[in-house]
Structure formats: C-alpha cells, structure tokens
Amino acid sequence: MTPLQKSEALIEALPWLARFQGAVVVIKYGGNAMTEEHLREKFADDVVFLRYAGLRPVIVHGGGPQINAALDLHGIASHFTAGLRVTTPEAMQVVRMVLVGQVNRDVVGLVNRHGPFAVGLSGEDAHLFTAARKHAIVDGVPVDIGQVGEIVEVNPGAVRALLADGRIPVVSSIARGHDGQIYNVNADTAAAALATALGAAKLVVLTDVEGLYADWPASDKVIRRISAGDLAAMLPTLSSGMVPKMEACLHAVQGGVPQAHVVDGRQPHVLLSEIFTDEGIGTMVLPDEGVTP
Numbered sequence: 001m002t003p004l005q006k007s008e009a010l011i012e013a014l015p016w017l018a019r020f021q022g023a024v025v026v027i028k029y030g031g032n033a034m035t036e037e038h039l040r041e042k043f044a045d046d047v048v049f050l051r052y053a054g055l056r057p058v059i060v061h062g063g064g065p066q067i068n069a070a071l072d073l074h075g076i077a078s079h080f081t082a083g084l085r086v087t088t089p090e091a092m093q094v095v096r097m098v099l100v101g102q103v104n105r106d107v108v109g110l111v112n113r114h115g116p117f118a119v120g121l122s123g124e125d126a127h128l129f130t131a132a133r134k135h136a137i138v139d140g141v142p143v144d145i146g147q148v149g150e151i152v153e154v155n156p157g158a159v160r161a162l163l164a165d166g167r168i169p170v171v172s173s174i175a176r177g178h179d180g181q182i183y184n185v186n187a188d189t190a191a192a193a194l195a196t197a198l199g200a201a202k203l204v205v206l207t208d209v210e211g212l213y214a215d216w217p218a219s220d221k222v223i224r225r226i227s228a229g230d231l232a233a234m235l236p237t238l239s240s241g242m243v244p245k246m247e248a249c250l251h252a253v254q255g256g257v258p259q260a261h262v263v264d265g266r267q268p269h270v271l272l273s274e275i276f277t278d279e280g281i282g283t284m285v286l287p288d289e290g291v292t293p
C-alpha cells in the first residue's frame with residue numbers, strides 16, 4: 001500500500017468517526033470466535049482502536065466451548081435445550097469459574113497489552129445483572145433447565161463509571177438472583193440487556209458463521225438486513241445457538257438500540273470492517289421503520 005492509499009483508507013472512515021464519536025458500542029465476543037490466537041489478538045487490537053478513535057466499547061464475552069472443555073475435564077455431563085445449557089448446581093460452579101476466572105481474564109489480558117484499559121466484571125458485581133430462573137420453551141411447553149437465568153434488572157452504574165474513566169469494561173454473563181442464587185445467563189442475552197440499559201448506538205455480535213442464514217442448514221445464503229418484525233416471525237424456525245442470539249438482537253432493537261449486527265468473528269478485523277465501512281458485513285437487524293424493502 002502506498003502512503004496515499006493509506007491516507008485514503010483512513011479518510012474513508014471519516015463519516016463513521018464523526019457519527020460514532022463518544023458512542024457506546026456493545027460487543028458480544030462469542031466463545032466460538034475466540035479459539036484462534038491470531039484472531040484473538042486482532043480482536044483486541046480492534047477494540048483498542050475503537051477506544052482511541054473516540055468510541056466507548058464495552059465487551060460482553062461468552063465461552064461455551066471453553067465451558068464444555070472444563071465440564072468434560074470434571075466429568076460433568078452437559079447438554080443444551082433451545083440453545084441454553086441445562087445447568088445443574090455443580091455445572092454452575094464450573095461455568096462461573098471458566099467465565100469469570102479464565103475467559104474474562106484472557107480477554108482483559110489481551111486488551112491490556114495496549115495499555116491500562118480493560119477492567120473485568122462479573123454480572124454479579126455491583127448488581128450489574130439481576131436474574132430470575134428461566135424455563136426453556138420446547139414445543140410450547142416450559143421445561144426446567146436448572147440454574148439458567150433471564151435478566152430482570154440491569155444496574156449499569158459500575159460500567160458507566162468505568163467508561164467515564166476511559167476504561168473498557170469486560171463483562172461475564174453471570175447474574176445474581178433476588179433469591180441469593182447465582183445464574184448462568186446466555187452471553188448474547190446479557191449483551192443485549194446491557195446494550196439496551198446503556199443506550200448503546202450498536203450491538204455487534206461476533207460468532208463463527210457469516211451471519212444469519214436464510215434457510216440453515218439447507219443453504220448458506222446470508223440475510224443482510226432484517227426488520228424486527230420479520231425477525232420475530234422467523235424466530236420459531238431457528239435452531240440451536242441462533243435462537244438466543246437472534247432473540248438478543250431483536251430485544252436490543254426493540255429496547256431502543258438503533259442497530260444490532262451478527263458478524264463472522266473468524267474474519268480478521270471484522271469489528272473495524274463493520275463499524276468503519278459500508279460493506280454490508282454479516283446480518284443487520286433494524287427497527288421496523290429502519291428497513292426499506
């Protein structure tokens with residue numbers, strides 16, 4: 001690249017830099033998107049770039065595959081119902097240990113190679129997330145899935161204080177209940193709840209597929225834009241991990257977040273491509289009035 005091309009690439013970002021100056025962007029970093037070392041470093045570079053560019057990034061991380069590995073090691077069987085891990089009390093201890101003690105630390109460490117930015121939080125801290133026991137709905141019938149929580153209250157004060165101090169909050173999706181128990185919350189759900197509570201300008205969900213496939217697994221045609229109404233109609237047809245993910249995007253947009261994106265975390269620098277270009281990366285969910293047919 002010549003110096004002129006470099007300058008042109010930078011200046012192309014000007015409209016987005018102006019638009020998102022000071023904006024809070026909540027980034028859901030999925031466990032499947034963090035399996036390769038070189039991609040993890042690029043992800044952290046992107047987040048720090050956003051911070052220096054004047055945005056206020058907040059990371060909510062997952063860790064599904066990392067939890068699976070630890071449960072296997074402990075000889076604890078685990079399965080998913082409607083995209084949610086059935087969580088026994090003994091599995092809950094492992095989930096918390098892996099998310100808060102391992103994955104959170106790894107993400108904080110990657111970001112902090114660049115300076116004193118990242119501060120890790122569990123959703124339990126300062127009552128960030130309060131949850132109630134959630135039941136999965138299978139064929140219209142509520143099914144008990146153990147210590148899985150749905151978020152009933154978000155108290156984002158601690159996150160706001162960190163943002164005001166120029167930090168990058170890194171949040172694990174564990175919540176406390178009014179009943180004193182701890183709950184395992186799907187990380188997409190947690191990210192959407194936090195994006196809504198913070199009045200974020202965007203929710204960006206990094207996963208291991210290109211976006212929402214129109215007719216998965218029969219075809220890999222990616223839906224580029226979808227309205228909240230059309231997504232609500234499509235939800236009952238979705239399977240596995242896409243159920244909580246798309247439900248989360250829908251709730252964020254219905255809760256006032258102007259746009260939610262599902263993007264491919266296996267693509268290097270996908271976060272910068274999404275925020276600073278008009279290339280149509282992944283799937284964008286918009287409020288009903290925001291989608292032109």
Ligand SMILES: Nc1ncnc2c1ncn2[C@@H]1O[C@H](COP(=O)(O)OP(=O)(O)O)[C@@H](O)[C@H]1O
Nearest residue numbers: 030031032207208209211212213216239241242
């Ligand atoms: N319609 C769909 N479009 C894309 N992926 C789908 C769809 N339905 C199910 N999936 C599956 O959902 C997975 C993503 O969910 P999940 O594994 O929970 O990701 P993450 O760990 O990033 O949260 C994809 O890898 C894919 O196998």
Ligand SMILES: CC(=O)N[C@@H](CCC(=O)OP(=O)(O)O)C(=O)O
Nearest residue numbers: 030031062063064084085186187
């Ligand atoms: C209730 C529930 O399913 N919790 C998830 C929490 C982690 C998560 O969501 O991780 P990913 O984003 O990598 O899928 C779990 O136990 O796997």
